[in-house]
Amino acid sequence: MATKGMNLCNVCCLLLYFTTAVLAGRDFYKILGVTKSASIRDIKKAYRKLALQLHPDRNQDDPEAPDKFADLGAAYEVLSDEEKRKQYDAYGEDGLKEGHGGSHNDIFSSFFGDFGFMFGGNRQQQDRNIPRGNDIVLDLEVTLEEVYSGNFVEVVRVKPVAKEAPGKRKCNCRQEMRTTQLGPGRFQMTQEVVCDECPNIKLVNEERTLEVEIEQGVRDEMEYPFIGEGEPHIDGEPGDLRFRIKVLKHAVFERRGDDLYTNVTISLVEALVGFEMDITHLDGHKVRIVRDKITKSGARLWKKGEGLPNIDNINIRGSLIISFDVEFPQTQLDESQKDGIRSLLKQSSVQKIYNGLQGY
């Protein structure tokens, strides 16, 4: 009876807590879909996924899309900052200090680049005549641990940005044929370089921070583009910055697709009588192996679900395939040991001769 009363009291308190939380402002944790104890990495991951889904350009039929997107930006801005998050947790949205009206565009572009809102290949469909700056491709080395658990890499981009300068400059220079009249009926054609006049531009270096996500299950050579973060073009648009993933070799695990392969050497005794062991996985958790039967050299053990997460659905995992090889004792046996082994093992002489390389 006492427990029932306590439960009711708890529920009432929780309800009141949440109502006050709701009345006190937006629930940022709910907007991002994370728990209150989410790590900064979980928050970044949630923001990045939702930002792509909720961007107004992607949801042009939804009249509430701009509001939802603005809520998302506000939620990330608060929860990604240690100070602001502490205040929010204590006092709710109202308790936050003034002046947090930072531009959502800044946050969005630190994950996707300056022109990241051009979805669906709009960029390619644009007028081909607009000149574009060079693209930059950076090889990003990632460890297998990062492929398993995911990670974020912060990067500072220092790039030249076109700024207005006093005066004019020559632009769109081209060769033109000019016809001049030398006399009655006599003409001369010459080639001339003709330029337009444009406002003068100088290039000034600016810094900004970008966030690259190493998604769980990412494959080698996959690219993460940041639109507009490449090299500028004085007469046109900047190129893109692309991070190309390079997965490093690992001392213990070998990757094949979503499966992981590893080798274990056991002693001859363990192979014959059985053994128990743990394999420490990429995120520290232990995979238990228990054998009580004889383990042949070359035997393989399949552990389903212990491979890498699939990049399209991280709930699906590959398998861990463990191959055993046997280490024979180093010291030679004396006669009594040999007799002992003959009588223990009771295996008669085999001596089968065959061509092992052709499947006989």
Add this chain to the structure above:
Amino acid sequence: MNTLNTVVRVLTRWALVLFLWSGCDGGGGSELNLVTCGSLVKLLNTRHNVRLHSHDVKYGSGSGQQSVTGVESADDANSYWRVRGQTGGPCQRGAAVKCGQAIRITHMTTGRNLHTHHFTSPLSNNQEVSAFGEAGEGDDLDVWAVQCDGEHWVRDAAVRFMHVGTRVYLSVTGEQYGHPIRGQREVHAMPSANQHNWWRAMEGVFIQPSAAPLRHDEL
């Protein structure tokens, strides 16, 4: 009811503080103004105001390998170089490069390493500097030591690059090429440390160190 609310709030606040304190998934350190392993940089020669550059143009003399020059423009992707460790050497992504550390400098677009050897440079008769290797792998003559004051290579600080194999400094003295790379300066290596061998890391993509991925160690 009100007191219970405040108690719950206070508890959550302290739980959060403790959680953040415990360093679970603690954020990586900030190396905001340092040059780190894996970063892309453009290197500016401070005396002649040109950026280290390479392209698919070979020397017509000397080794005949891919040429390395200095260019005036600031918006050419062919002026990007990647900072990497020695072959098999430690240079963890995002780790700040120490003064004196041996590194390789790999040209972004062609994948060849900054390299020098006992060949004469075409314009000034100093030691020829070329871009050598395939897909980032060359040989021992790709290794340079970053010489700077202080502990780490700071962006915007003037540093020297000394070649570990032949003990010469990456330099520019102002000689200019003609056609087909008109206006580009010769980049070479010389034995003396002087005003011509100061370089500064300018534009680039500077990788910050990451937090280690979350671990779930069982007790």
